[in-house]
Amino acid sequence: VPNSDVATRSTEERKADALAKLTAVNANVWVGSALPSGAVHLVPVSHTWNGTEVVVATGPGSPTVANITANPKVRLVLGETRDVVMIDAVLVSGVPALMPRRHRPMGLSPSPGWDPPTDDGDYVYLVPGPERIEVWREAEDLAGRTVMRSGSWMV
Amino acid sequence: VPNSDVATRSTEERKADALAKLTAVNANVWVGSALPSGAVHLVPVSHTWNGTEVVVATGPGSPTVANITANPKVRLVLGETRDVVMIDAVLVSGVPALMPRRHRPMGLSPSPGWDPPTDDGDYVYLVPGPERIEVWREAEDLAGRTVMRSGSWMV
Numbered sequence: 001v002p003n004s005d006v007a008t009r010s011t012e013e014r015k016a017d018a019l020a021k022l023t024a025v026n027a028n029v030w031v032g033s034a035l036p037s038g039a040v041h042l043v044p045v046s047h048t049w050n051g052t053e054v055v056v057a058t059g060p061g062s063p064t065v066a067n068i069t070a071n072p073k074v075r076l077v078l079g080e081t082r083d084v085v086m087i088d089a090v091l092v093s094g095v096p097a098l099m100p101r102r103h104r105p106m107g108l109s110p111s112p113g114w115d116p117p118t119d120d121g122d123y124v125y126l127v128p129g130p131e132r133i134e135v136w137r138e139a140e141d142l143a144g145r146t147v148m149r150s151g152s153w154m155v
Numbered sequence: 156v157p158n159s160d161v162a163t164r165s166t167e168e169r170k171a172d173a174l175a176k177l178t179a180v181n182a183n184v185w186v187g188s189a190l191p192s193g194a195v196h197l198v199p200v201s202h203t204w205n206g207t208e209v210v211v212a213t214g215p216g217s218p219t220v221a222n223i224t225a226n227p228k229v230r231l232v233l234g235e236t237r238d239v240v241m242i243d244a245v246l247v248s249g250v251p252a253l254m255p256r257r258h259r260p261m262g263l264s265p266s267p268g269w270d271p272p273t274d275d276g277d278y279v280y281l282v283p284g285p286e287r288i289e290v291w292r293e294a295e296d297l298a299g300r301t302v303m304r305s306g307s308w309m310v
Contacts (some may be wrong), residue, residue: 028236032197034189042187044236051192071193081199
């Protein structure tokens with residue numbers, strides 16, 4: 001029996017909430033990646049949104065770069081454990097671009113104000129393209145959580 | 156040059172902060188697992204701490220159970236992306252125990268008040284044993300972040 005006291009969100013509202021987290025300035029995303037051998041890596045990474053894909057910036061020697069190069073499927077998570085935006089994504093850039101901090105790649109169009117932190121001048125910009133996005137809070141909110149399927153928004 | 160304005164935590168403080176997150180009532184942990192094929196799964200899961208290991212409860216049909224059964228190495232994350240407790244852990248229970256909700260496994264000693272949510276009566280209790288724990292907030296706080304190495308606390 002559905003609990004009518006629990007306000008669940010429409011698909012449109014969930015998409016808007018996902019985009020709000022994706023475009024937030026100076027926000028981080030949890031990036032889960034794995035080698036083909038199954039070794040898991042999971043770290044917070046600076047990110048932005050270029051309109052259709054997530055753009056994350058990390059150091060060229062990071063395990064995330066090694067993993068995503070060997071295995072382009074990643075899982076990204078934004079938000080808290082009880083306010084989740086979960087993204088299954090696949091790397092769309094063929095080769096990660098390595099470039100100085102002040103020369104961001106053309107066409108990525110990061111959000112204004114995006115200034116990924118780094119300890120040195122070099123970045124790898126990785127561009128995972130979302131295939132599936134789910135948005136939920138608590139168990140009551142699980143039904144209807146899918147806002148993107150096979151790379152297409154459902155609204 | 157160290158920035159003396161930034162207050163970093165001692166190893167003791169970091170361990171205490173890690174244990175506070177591990178023992179928090181009704182808290183969730185991000186569990187990153189992967190099949191030997193490299194497929195990544197990353198979800199929030201209800202957890203507690205039995206004194207030496209993390210105890211997580213999830214549904215018997217979940218991808219986390221399938222992954223951890225095939226590949227016992229997981230990465231767990233507690234906290235926010237800028238207040239991180241990161242745990243590399245290995246499943247210590249040989250076979251996940253499947254039992255009704257009201258019959259928790261002997262010897263796990265979950266924290267008082269722990270009441271993992273579920274939609275049905277069955278649980279799998281998974282018990283990952285930490286091998287490495289790192290605790291940090293911002294980049295300034297990265298040095299000295301390791302509080303457990305090879306399964307032993309450093310304090």
